[in-house]
Amino acid sequence: MKILKFGGTSVGSVASIQTLLNILKNEAKAEKPVVVLSAMSGVTNLLVSMAEGAVIGNEFTAQLAELERRHFDVVKSLLDIQHQNPAFTRLKIHFNHLEDLLQGILTLKELTPKTRDLVLSYGERCSTLMVSKIAAQYFPEAIFVDASELIKTDSAFGQAKVNMELTEQLIRGFQKENSDKMLFVTGFIAGNDAGQITTLGRGGSDYTAAIFGSALNSQEIQIWTDVNGMMTADPRLVKKAFSLPELTYTEAMELSYFGAKVIYPPTMIPAFLKKIPIVIKNTFEPEFEGTVIRHDCKASTLPIKGISTINNISILNLEGSGMVGKSGFSGRLFSLLAREQINIILITQSSSEHSITFAVQPDDAERAKTLIEQEFELELLANKLEKPAIERSLAVLAVVGENMKQTPGVSGKLFHALGRNGVNVRAIAQGSSEYNISVIISAHDLAKALNAVHDAFFVELTKTLHAFCLGTGNIGKTLFKQLNAHSDFLQEKNGIQVKIAGISNTRKMVFNADGISLDTWEDDLQASDEKADLKGFIERMKSMNLPNCVFIDNTASPKPIEFYEEAFKSNISVVTCNKIGNSASYKQYTTFRDTARQHGVDFFYETNVGAGLPIIRTLKDLMNSGDRVQRIEAILSGTISFIFNNFKGDANFHDVVKMAQEKGYTEPDPRDDLRGTDFMRKMLILARDAGYALEASDVEIESMLPKACLDAQSVDDFYAALKTEDAFFANLKNSAEQDGKVLRYIGKLEDGKVAITLQMVDENHPFFTLSGSDNIISFTTDRYKERPLVVKGPGAGAEVTAAGVFADLINVGAN
Ligand code: ADP
Ligand code: ASP
Ligand code: MG
Secondary structure (H helix, E strand, O other): OOOEEHHHHHHHHOOOOOOOHHHHHHHOOOOOEEEEOOOOHHHHHHHHHHHHHHHHHOOOHHHHHHHHHHHHHHHHHHHOOHHHHHHHHHHHHHHHHHHHHHHHHHHHHHOOOOHHHHHHHHHHHHHHHHHHHHOOOOOOOOOEEEEEOEEEEOOOOOOEEEOHHHHHHHHHHHHHHHHOOOEEEEEEEEOOOOEEEEEOOOOHHHHHHHHHHHHOOOOOOEEEEEOOOOOOOOOOOOOOEOOOEEHHHHHHHHHHHHHOOOOOOHHHHHHHHHHHOOOEEEEEOOOOEEEEEOOOOOOOHHHHHHEEEEEEEEEEEEEEEOOOOOHHHHHHHHHHHOOOOOOEEEEEEEEEEOOOEEEEEEEHHHHHHHHHHHHHHHHHHHHOOOEEEEEEEEEEEEEEHHHHHHHOOOHHHHHHHHHHOOOOOEEEOOOOOHHHEEEEHHHHHHHHHHHHHHHHOOOOOOOEEEEEEEEOOOOHHHHHHHHHHHHHHHHHHHHHEEEEEEOOOOOOOEEEOOOOOOOOOHHHHHHOOEEOOOHHHHHHHHHOOOEEEEEEOOOOOOOHHHHHHHHHOOOOEEEOOOOHHHOOOOOHHHHHHHHHHHHOOEOOOOOHHOOOOHHHHHHHHHHOOOOOOOEEEEEEEHHHHHHHHHOOOOHHHHHHHHHHHHOOOOOOOHHHHHHHHHHHHHHHHHHHHHHOOOOOHOOOOOOOHHHHHHHOOOOOHHHHHHHHHHHHHHHHHHHHHHHHOEEEEEEEEEEHHHEEEEEEOOOOOOOOOOOOEEEEEEEOOOOOOOHHHOEEEEEOOOOHHHHHHHHHHHHHHOO
């Protein structure tokens, strides 16, 4: 025989009860099950709120009416008209009792745990009564069973302890007498010797099912709920959580003890003792296999099974020399807390024995502190102990799984994921059973931490990067287009999902933690009522507190640079095509690098030099592997390459520059290219990455422009000057051509010195054949000294630059 337990949502509406009936019809074809039911979803909470409200004088009439309405609506929809009235009458009797009870609480302004249990019992009594009547239309043998007459407990109201022997006898006896019946049993509630109602603890209907399962030696206990079984993490917090096909009892216990609400932890014990499998199934997707909890699970390759959390705890910290080497100290402490029924969630002690930290429910913290101060009064007076301190608003995150035992590196992975995301760990505990590693963190960081840890352990899943993008010009736009076009590929082949969580240009900004659609981002930004505000953008990026967060600067403005450091300090990686940051002062350059490193995040700027060409990365790889740069020679201005490659034959310089501008190869002001400033920045960044502490003023720039052109006040004046100086340029060209050479504007780093000069090179020079707007760079190093390492290709343009930013982005967190 099987036990089928249906949770709150499974009996929470007309539709779900219809589904439940279908599940029963299907199941009953084989054998009549025993059915255990919870209160309708939200009802237990409502009862708690009515009772607690009444103590402080709050009216409950409206809530009671709501409760009635929910039950009556179901009866009206699902019960034959002729059976409705008797059901209404029986329910109404319950509601009247409940009303009397609440009235009593309101009058006396007192709510004892005993009365509270009685109030709560109406949730299960009403729902089970209602469902058993409805079910009787299809299963005439259906009967309502009040579990308080069968499950016998002590009088610890709120969390009563079951007398298993007696209970099992009573259940067996009852079942024998009613073997032809189909039992619909109230979950959660029980009774003490005096016949008073007790409860088994919140979520306790699962436990009721296990108690019946054990008593009746059932072949299986099914827990029907509203999710696809036990998942790797709470699906409300981790969208990528997935269902676990199998768990051992211990794993299920650890996962549920630490917050995974899907099954009530004590449920495991009776099932474990009798080796009865527990199957967690989804009422709303009955075909799905769900999770089986049993003894022998197939070996799994994952080091952990899941991650669970408790989202609101307090810790108490005890410190002092009085504890060192004193064997009875912790004994005294914990007996005291046990005596006063303060439940300890987690304990850690430093190996110096100088401090003990333990976690409790927030409501218990103040009481625990007072008790400790009383118990250890003498030690406090003698300064052997410091006054205990309470820290609030904390959370526990625990990774759970039996495989952890044989797998080194689990805690390394956990702490790396937390550290990288700037989550401060306040305390750590690992049980010696090695089924669980728990950390205490700020409650504020919980969602971020949980998602980051989930990504870290379940690598075969997609890793999600949350990007905040500044700038929607050519590069920004192209990046979004590329991300949109390749999102499926990224997910399937690289297991990476990029969510654009924020976009800003100079006018507007827009945010969405679930990702801004890359089909409609322009409209979304346009329609946003948030005005652009760089500081506000950074604040939002920080406060959204998303895991694997990346700040992308696709602007050429000096303003965002001011916020890079703040981003690193908030454990946010930075990807930028903006050269201004790295080419400002050397101090600034090293601060970026060091701050990113200190916070364990990435700072990628491949597109600062040669757009998407792998130049920075190549140089870094050389340096990191112990090579040394002897010389770098480079042409890093696509604009100037284009100009010189077209400045031949009859062409005049003025017209070639004009054409370059018209074709979009120059900056809006072509002087920015021709003066060499942009080239200088790139050479400076390369020299710094090669290990030289240089400033911009150290770079020698030989201007290729005559004085009149340099002095021009406007773009028009500049073009006029180019025309007047035509002879100067023609002369350059002719003398090069005469010798079979070409003009090249070449940057060189040698012996720690950087110079950019105009040169005429012949066909033996590797830069002779450079075409179009290509860039070329040659590295002569200790290893590449006979023949240099050369990188060559298109070094400008939105497509290749955006592709470089794209590559940097998906490399974030890769190491
Ligand atoms: P029921 O009313 O059916 O007993 P519960 O609300 O007690 O249902 O438990 C189911 C809920 O548990 C799910 O809706 C889900 O939000 C939550 N939950 C928390 N952690 C997990 C987890 N690791 N796996 C599945 N569900 C979880
Ligand atoms: N109705 C009870 C609760 O909400 C018991 C349960 O649903 O398991 O805690
Ligand atoms: Mg539950």
